[in-house]
Amino acid sequence: xxVLIVEDDALLGDGLQAGLRQRGFxxxxxxxxxxxxxxxxxxxxxxxxxDLGLPKVDGLSVLQRLRxxxxxxxxxxxTARDAIDDRVRGLDSGADDYxxxxxxxxxxxxxxRALIRRSAGSAQPALACGDLTLDPATREVRxxxxxxxxxxxxxxxLELLMLHAGRVLTREQIESQLYPWGGEVESNAVExxxxxxxxxxxxxxxxxxxxxxxxLAAGS
Amino acid sequence: xxxxxxxxxxxxLLAAAAAVWIVSGIVAWRDALHEVDELLDAHLAxxxxxxxxxxxxxxxxxxxxxxxxxxxxxxxxxxxWEHGERLRLHSxxxxxxxxxxxxxxxxxELIDGRRWRVFSVQQDxxxxxxxxxxxxxxxxxxxxxxxxxxxxxxxxxLLGMLIAWIVRRGLRPLALLSEEVGRxxxxxxxxxxxxxxxxxxxxxxxxxxxQLFAQLAESFESExxxxxxxxxxxxxxxxxxxxxxxxxxxxxxDAERRPAxxxxxxxxxxxxxxIDQLLTLARLEPAHWRAHRARTDLHALASGVAADLAxxxxxxxxxxxxxxxxxxxxxxxxxxxxxxxxxxxxxxxYAPDHSTVRVRIGRSAAGVLLHVIDQGPGIERGLRDRLGxxxxxxxxxxxxxxxLGLSIVRRIAELHGAALRFDDGPDGRGLDxxxxxxxxDS
Numbered sequence: 001x002x003v004l005i006v007e008d009d010a011l012l013g014d015g016l017q018a019g020l021r022q023r024g025f026x027x028x029x030x031x032x033x034x035x036x037x038x039x040x041x042x043x044x045x046x047x048x049x050x051d052l053g054l055p056k057v058d059g060l061s062v063l064q065r066l067r068x069x070x071x072x073x074x075x076x077x078x079t080a081r082d083a084i085d086d087r088v089r090g091l092d093s094g095a096d097d098y099x100x101x102x103x104x105x106x107x108x109x110x111x112x113r114a115l116i117r118r119s120a121g122s123a124q125p126a127l128a129c130g131d132l133t134l135d136p137a138t139r140e141v142r143x144x145x146x147x148x149x150x151x152x153x154x155x156x157x158l159e160l161l162m163l164h165a166g167r168v169l170t171r172e173q174i175e176s177q178l179y180p181w182g183g184e185v186e187s188n189a190v191e192x193x194x195x196x197x198x199x200x201x202x203x204x205x206x207x208x209x210x211x212x213x214x215x216l217a218a219g220s
Numbered sequence: 221x222x223x224x225x226x227x228x229x230x231x232x233l234l235a236a237a238a239a240v241w242i243v244s245g246i247v248a249w250r251d252a253l254h255e256v257d258e259l260l261d262a263h264l265a266x267x268x269x270x271x272x273x274x275x276x277x278x279x280x281x282x283x284x285x286x287x288x289x290x291x292x293x294x295x296x297x298x299x300x301w302e303h304g305e306r307l308r309l310h311s312x313x314x315x316x317x318x319x320x321x322x323x324x325x326x327x328x329e330l331i332d333g334r335r336w337r338v339f340s341v342q343q344d345x346x347x348x349x350x351x352x353x354x355x356x357x358x359x360x361x362x363x364x365x366x367x368x369x370x371x372x373x374x375x376x377x378l379l380g381m382l383i384a385w386i387v388r389r390g391l392r393p394l395a396l397l398s399e400e401v402g403r404x405x406x407x408x409x410x411x412x413x414x415x416x417x418x419x420x421x422x423x424x425x426x427x428x429x430x431q432l433f434a435q436l437a438e439s440f441e442s443e444x445x446x447x448x449x450x451x452x453x454x455x456x457x458x459x460x461x462x463x464x465x466x467x468x469x470x471x472x473x474d475a476e477r478r479p480a481x482x483x484x485x486x487x488x489x490x491x492x493x494x495i496d497q498l499l500t501l502a503r504l505e506p507a508h509w510r511a512h513r514a515r516t517d518l519h520a521l522a523s524g525v526a527a528d529l530a531x532x533x534x535x536x537x538x539x540x541x542x543x544x545x546x547x548x549x550x551x552x553x554x555x556x557x558x559x560x561x562x563x564x565x566x567x568x569x570y571a572p573d574h575s576t577v578r579v580r581i582g583r584s585a586a587g588v589l590l591h592v593i594d595q596g597p598g599i600e601r602g603l604r605d606r607l608g609x610x611x612x613x614x615x616x617x618x619x620x621x622x623x624l625g626l627s628i629v630r631r632i633a634e635l636h637g638a639a640l641r642f643d644d645g646p647d648g649r650g651l652d653x654x655x656x657x658x659x660x661d662s
Contacts, residue, residue, distance in 0.1 A: 009456050011487045015463025018480065022470045080455035102459035105466040 001046040001116055001136070001159065002026040002177045006036040006062065007078070008054050012101075016049065016078075019105035024139055025112065026156065028180045033057025040066060044176040045073060046116045046163075049108070052079040052090065060093050067094035074115035078103060113137060120163040127162040129216055132205065134162055143201050150200065153178065157193045161206065161216040170213040190214075226391055233383045238376055245368045252364045253357075260357060261326060264296075264339040268350040271298055272343055297336075301347040319349040328354065393418050397426070409437035450498050453624075457494060461487040497624040500558060504631045515660060516553045518590060519546045519581050525560040526579060529568060537574040540564075544581035549588050549657040551636045559632040562625040563592040563653055570596035571650075587638075588657040595650040604642045629653075 003025050007013035013029045020027040028043075030036050034056040040048070048066070052059035063075055076097040077090045087098045096115050099108065113136045117125070126135040131144045136159060141148045150158065156178055161169065171190050178190075194206055194214060207217050297314035301307055304323070307316060320327040320338040327338045335354035340347065393415070400412060411430040418426060464483040471477035519542075526542050533540045549556070560579075567577045575595040582589050633640045633655055643652040 009460055011483055011490070012456055012460035012463055014483060015460055015467055015480075018467040019463050019470075022467060078459075080452050080459075082452070082455075101455040102462045105463055 005029040023109040047074040168215045457491040539576040567594035590655040
């Protein structure tokens with residue numbers, strides 16, 4: 001899952017990025033509100049980790065502009081401001097969660113997973129689709145009762161497809177959700193991962209919609 | 221426990237009233253005695269004159285059978301002497317011998333163990349002596365004294381009660397105030413009510429107290445805000461510390477762990493620096509400063525600080541220039557060094573590589589001037605008011621800073637009575653921080 005971290009503090013931003021990557025997220029990190037708005041305009045993210053005290057455009061303005069254009073992106077505010085007023089204002093401005101610094105990385109990852117699965121319309125911690133289950137927290141995948149070993153990208157692709165089971169995702173959508181900036185995307189990378197998933201699970205599980213993209217075959 | 225103002229007032233007012241009363245009573249009594257003496261003497265003289273006028277025609281008078289016209293009348297006696305030796309006539313209660321040896325005027329005599337007041341008058345062959353027992357006068361004096369003493373004895377307690385009531389009423393605003401202050405919790409610093417009838421003595425006290433309360437409340441509030449700000453400001457470095465530590469903990473390889481651990485150490489250093497600055501700020505108490513005030517050479521101090529920071533500047537190719545002359549200010553050398561270090565550190569941080577940071581020290585009519593000039597991005601005019609407020613970081617986000625440096629500078633400047641101003645650099649570029657210290661007392 002690709003998340004955007006907006007944090008002006010260098011050491012904290014770096015730590016959040018590295019920590020979320022260790023916990024199975026693709027994390028991008030920007031250091032001010034303007035860069036955050038730009039990134040949100042051009043890229044697709046599964047969730048946003050937003051600091052409030054930001055240079056150029058402050059966090060609440062970022063949030064208000066994001067909600068102003070009807071984005072349903074899950075937003076977790078991570079801030080040093082612990083006053084009740086601030087929490088209320090943050091949540092009422094459209095945040096889905098409000099966490100006061102310092103935060104435990106495992107907890108932050110769990111909150112993000114919960115936000116992401118809720119935004120996909122599910123309350124179950126593990127994603128399930130027919131004989132296939134995927135637990136974002138333990139990073140376990142089971143198919144027909146047997147555990148399946150997946151690489152990090154394969155796992156991320158499968159998770160993405162399962163979150164949007166029954167819907168077609170274009171290659172651009174998949175790429176933008178899977179790859180953070182700075183990582184090179186080979187032209188056929190998505191095809192390669194789809195191929196691997198079909199081989200490790202079953203070929204019919206991912207359906208190709210020619211000229212459009214891919215979808216997870218629901219109920220297979 | 222100190223004696224209460226009320227009991228002190230009560231006792232001294234009562235004592236004073238009683239003393240005045242007693243003294244005026246004694247004076248009145250003596251006056252009255254004197255008047256009685258005069259009156260009775262006048263009576264004696266009158267009787268004598270009466271007797272003298274009729275001396276030739278007088279025969280034996282049986283005064284025993286004269287009706288008692290007055291309760292003191294019985295004790296009046298008289299003698300009529302012819303040529304001073306032959307007793308021609310006398311009252312029965314008078315002896316046969318001369319009442320007094322004197323021939324004229326008043327005399328006090330002791331006759332048969334009793335005191336008499338005697339008046340003698342002489343005309344031609346007649347000597348008239350009229351006497352009256354002094355006991356009569358004593359009795360009058362006693363009764364006059366009683367008349368004076370009785371209201372005193374009865375009136376004094378009454379006066380005491382009256383004084384007590386007046387004193388209590390007069391001190392009521394004080395009692396109310398003490399009750400009001402006593403009821404307060406230590407952190408309850410709302411102003412005390414100042415009623416209109418509080419009195420000219422208490423009103424300034426109340427107003428001053430309220431002023432003090434306001435100052436205290438303000439300083440409590442600023443303490444509270446500072447603590448909150450500080451705690452708040454520590455959250456981010458600690459969050460970074462924790463995040464980096466967790467990254468290191470979970471790292472799969474040494475190559476991944478090492479940079480994370482380096483960042484843990486960086487985060488520790490930064491947190492420590494923030495704490496240092498917070499402590500510096502907290503220690504900037506006027507009392508501490510006043511005790512260590514001395515004539516200090518600003519130029520020498522600046523050159524020491526510049527030498528400390530030169531390696532930092534050199535690393536970025538920044539030219540650190542100290543201009544000016546030896547100038548003294550009255551101040552605290554350690555604090556002034558902190559001020560200089562913060563200003564120079566800021567200038568170097570925000571200056572571009574290979575630029576010049578200039579420190580200029582000199583005198584002017586306004587006092588001693590200290591300039592710290594950099595060629596960095598400067599600060600927008602509109603934002604300059606916010607410089608030096610705690611935790612206001614207006615500089616670039618990629619320059620490390622705690623947001624406390626300039627507030628420390630501002631505080632130290634305040635303690636030295638120095639004015640802090642932010643100007644554009646000489647060619648409109650960069651920032652010129654100007655401090656104007658008062659000229660040292662000569």
